Amino acid sequence: MMITSTNPMVYTDFPDPDIIRVGGVYYMATTTMHFTPGCDILRSYDLVHWEFIAHALNIVADTPEERLECEGANAYGRGMWAPSLRYHRGTWYVLFAANDTHTSYLLTADDPCGPWRKRELDGFYHDSGLFFDDDDRAYVVYGQSTLRITELNPELSGPMPGGLDRVIAQDDPQADLGYEGSHLYKHDGRYYVFTCHFPQGKGKTEACLIAESLDGAFEVREIIDDDLSFHGYGVAQGGMVDTPDGDWYAFMMQDRGGVGRVPTLMPMRFGEDGFPVIGENGKVPQSVSVPAASCAEPVTPINGSEFIARHNAEGGVDANCLQPYWQFNHITHDEYWSLTERPGAFRLHSGRISSNLNHAWNTLTQRTMGPVTVAEVTVDASTLHDGDFAGLAAFQGCYSYIALTRRNGRTMLTVQYKEVFGCIFWIYILSVNVNQTNVTCCDYIFCLNDLYHFCLSITLDLHHG
Secondary structure: OEEEEEOOOOOOOOOOOEEEEEOOEEEEEEOOEOEEOEEEEEEEOOOOOEEEEEEEEOOOOOOOOOOOOOOOOOOOOOOEEEEEEEEEOOEEEEEEEEOOOOEEEEEEEOOOOOOOEEEEOOOOOOOOEEEEOOOOOEEEEEOOOEEEEEEEOOOOOOEOOOOOEEEEEEOOOOOOEEEEEEEEEEEOOEEEEEEEEEOOOOOOEEEEEEEOOOOOOOEEEEEEOOOOOOOOOOOEEEEEEEOOOOOEEEEEEEEOHHHOEEEEEEEEEEOOOOOEEEOEOOEOOOEEEEEOOOOOOOOOOOOOOOOEOOOOOOOOOOHHHEOOOOEEEOOOOHHHEEOOOOOOOOEEOOOOOOOOHHHOOOOEEOOOOOOEEEOOOOOOOOOOOOOOEEEEEEOOOOOEEEEEEEEOOEEEEEEEEOOEOOEOOOOOOOEEEEOOOOEEEEEEEEEOOOOOEEEEEEEEEOOOO
16 A cells, blocks of 8 residues: 655755664664764654654764853854664664764664664764675775775775775865765665765766676766756755665755754666666656555654653653753753753743843744644743843744843843844744745743733745755
């Protein structure tokens, strides 16, 4: 039996997805950058309905930038990037690079639900794709504009002495952004590298390189050049996965503005020359049919309101004990937040005064869903100190928020925003509707009690920063 779903496959921010199948189950790893805990691991039984099962990464590195120790030092747009997820001979692997530490990390586990272990590799492999060949030798494809394949040693701690280490492709130097986000596969004896780029004057596209051997010549071809009719934002950066019945699907991501970068899914087959033929007449379909799950396993929603998933060994609650849909902005300062001081409530203490929301410690976040998101929060302002803010934010580069604050002993309501490029941009707070004209409708609702409430509705251009 087949089920039909619409693209995006998951309408929320799961950037740089890598999907594999183990048995009859699919697994996905995605980028989390500066959020803690990081490296989302999700599971699906049909490629359409996904659930969190773990965060493979506690922290990238305990640095002043990752901890927001001082104004101007942060890991925004850096941290954990472009994971490569693989399973080989009983072990799960995630390989990724962090541009702020200029280090590549390998996460390993005996179970995808964890626990996961972390170690550093010798060498830096930007946007890397891990690959195990039929003879168990391991390789990594990586690079930006210039793509390389390097053989790893059996311990996967660094390059294999005397092993393969070669350039396989060089993008056009006039490209607006050269090849990156690469993944390496083997099918019917051929080697496939999926990679994305921005050709000069065009949107983001996906290319595929094919070779008969890893030391042979790679032939390249564009395989996706489509934006799903969404403002020229190309569908690209991903790879391919098969079903237990031998059907193939390609998965990519697409920038959807303020919602983030969303995974998309499309049918795929191999042409007579071996190159992937994706979608419908070279276009990403609006809807896609996939085999229904053979089991009736329910999936857990990827949003929710419960805080605690479990307690740690000491009986307390740390960042890794939260329900997986919650993540903190940067590394937590645990002495200034609690879920046990007042059971059932998330309690924040100021810790320090910050110039704006981007530098505030312990901001607790959850992904918004497109095209419409609704959220509600109850704030207890009785213990606010002068200068404190507590509320609900659309948290991104050009954020906006509604909050209660204390000034000169008085509790006040405030709605604030951060400007970008000299213009004011608002993103959803209580509800959002992102439509095909790329306009966001925002509704702020503040309820003082059952009798008095304040509503503010704004419609402005969407921006993702």
